[in-house]
Amino acid sequence: MKKRSTHLKRILYCCSYFIFLIISLHSCKKDKKSPDYPAGSNENINTWIIDSLKRYYYWNEQLPSDPNIGLSPKVFFNSVRNASDRFSYINIPNDATTITPNNRNFGFDYVTVSDQNSAKVIGIIKLVLKDSPASRSGLKRGDYISKINGKTLTTANAQALQEEILSSDRFSITLAEQNNNVWTDTRAIELTKGAILDQKEISKVIESDGKKIGYLYFLDFNGGLASSLIPVFSNFKAEGITDLILDLRYNSGGQVAEAAAICAMIVQNISFDKAFITYKGNKNGGTRTESIGTAATFDRTVNFNVLLQQNLGLSKVYILSTAATASASEVMINNLKPFIQVIQIGEKTRGKDEASFRIFDARIPKQVNWEMHPIVYKLFNAQGTGNYSAGIPPDLTVNEINTLPLLPFGDQADPLIKAAMARISGKVAKTGVSLNTMLSGAFQPGNILMDSRAQSAQQGIIITHR
Template sequence: MKKFLLLFVGIISLSVSCSKDDDIGGVDGPGSASVNVQDFMWKAMNIWYFWQSDVDDLADDRFTNNEDYNAFLASEADPADFFDNKLRFAEDRFSFYSMDYKELTENLAGISRSNGLEFGLFFYGENDTDIFGYVRYIVANSDASTKDISRGELFTGVDGQGLNESNYRDLLFGENATYTLNMADINNGEITPNGKSVELTKQDGLVENPVFIVNSFDISGNVIGYLMYNGFTNEFDEELNDAFGQLKADGVTDLVLDLRYNPGGSVNSSRLLSSMIFSTNTNNLYLRQRWNDKLQAIFSDEDLTDYFADRTGAGTTINTLNLNRVYILTTGSSASASELVINALDPYVEVIKIGTTTRGKNEFSLTMVDDPSREGAPFIYTPSRENQINPDNSWAIQPLVGRNENAVGFSDYTAGFAPDIELAEDLENLGILGDENEPLLARAIEAITGVSGKRDFTVKTPVNLFTSSKMFTPMKDNMVLDKPLHLNLDLK
């Protein structure tokens, strides 16, 4: 699972109930087993949810007795509907649930059932209900890496069925292990099938190394480093540090950080990455956490702050470039921890954003499971306690539990970060990732050197950007509670 900012309430005593009445809090009586999932969801959200005070049904004094509470839990038979309709705040765009906590936590660790094809999806057609996909990149050692398919290719169908708003989820993200993509060409904005087919098979346990490309260029006397980083996966923090060791050995004086397809992940990994870019001075504030009202009142300022790092979680000295400027490539798929890097570096470093506006996710989340007895941190998932999770409830929730402010107190970027240099990806000229003539990288090189050379900066913005394949593989800002707090909580 993704490690984050390490805030473990390990020494505290946390008393949980669903009302100020000490007689309320359990699920009992006829039919109670059928609402165990809802019971877990309510209790976890009542403690941790960022908008707990804004959701009337999550109020500490919402119920006067067990009968009222149980009736409320039974008001939605489907736990998914219960979560969405009863617990989620209207402005919450990112909290989600999973029926299988093991699948979720593997996804958060970069392990998934996948064929290795990373793609984006767009609406098109007369009514904007048909969908086409384009290949962004191929994951190494995957089934797709062995097939005749590459970045920039388009597809409009699966197994002979045209993709549309109604069927794309089942066809691309369903239980089918193998499917065949029906490929297409694009010319002057027109998309036409080309008769090519590519069969792909999903494999269990595919691990993606997010450190995708590391390269250096010596251009006009500038040693320019390039790093494409596709997910803040803490299991690869050492590989990330090694990449910066390579850039440092190359004598890099400018860095282009490619986060265009990075939807987020471990916020602690974002702290390490930012330290590798800027500084390992552990006196510099990296971020300050903002929790819900009742938790915020309990935590001390020391508990809520974190600083730049000088070592990885494994104790390795961080390789830092000590830069005062960084160029970051962004799109609407750049989210969560990607945006946190931009925000947290901003008070210290000139951050030049190239591409299109980021997603606008300024909250962090926690993975929660039915483990109410975890001392000091009920319901918070930890791998070592899997034998303590209710065996009759495999559901997990990933609710937003707070926001991170940078060193000057800024966290308001729900509209995303607009680029300083706007340049959308052109589906007819995507280029080769990591090549100095790839349009976004080339534009960054021009900004660094002032020389455009042979590079083509044609801008063609596709209509109706729809989604990214990684939006269906949860990679959210995620924390593990791991830093001792010498507190005594009584949340009733």
């Protein structure tokens, strides 16, 4: 009896020990869980950032294993970005302190160039947005700048003066003109930041050598663009154009859907199910190929049958490009090639062969105000061609800065348009063309010291859906 009692005690002791062990192990597991950081703290925000990147980020397998989540969110995000990642960014919408500034709110872009034959440096207005502080001040494409904030432009201060513009809400520029080899200041203009609306396209039909050539310029691929261009393509079709010049020289991109929809109104023998774009992501995202119909209509801003009604049935297209041509513009260039001949004229593009989508905190209640646009996919056309991170080189190299003054968009004497029209008419050799024309006087454009439009193209990104 005594032995049985001792045996039972041993059994109870063993059971108690195992129960204690199980509870202890369970407690250890709980202790290893991520701490519950206060909402709004760097640790809470950065935990959300890294968890999201682990799921979506193209380079998710190279993320650091133990990042410093105590950093401020923007510093943290940049600290975990892959070395190959040139374009991912994070900000708080409508919080200017978190957004990389550009010239858009002033309504103009310019390039600073040196003279080949002297120490003279001049700024050249490349782009003036409609209904902007710049346009209301009388600035126009082709104007020359001699001073910014009263300081004469030099090779040493060109970038620094651009930084002054970006860091201010108000600044001044002094315009100049050249006569008989002498530069003279004409007037000073003060510009203050303002709201900028979406920019309307510029389109026209040019008749030359018995051909009707459609010309179309637009600045970006914002949502709803293709729908707004339906009347333009309808007019091109009614006019019976034989060729099309797409002016994407300053178009830094936007929505894949808009690029796909515009392509659908251009190419011959198109249908909803024809493959258009391939996305290659991480192991979670995998690889998927999307038809032109699916790509064009996923945001439901256009009906594919309506796009087909405007289709021009062309077998080739002429696309004008510069270093500011980026993202969705490059998708158009690369992804049109399996369908029709693309003749690219101008300069090498920016080189954005990657796409993103917006990642935000969808929890209720929302804990994180930051939003991310990390690189999620590499992009390829229907033939599997991509990998243009170094930029897409032109078939015909023409630098518009070598022909001054810069002319209005759509002007037939513009060097890029002139080169395209010469190619259309067959009046130019296929290997190249020389269109260098010096400004009246001695100034001859040399090195580009700063290009605000090319710099802002760095911030643009190809937007797609999950």
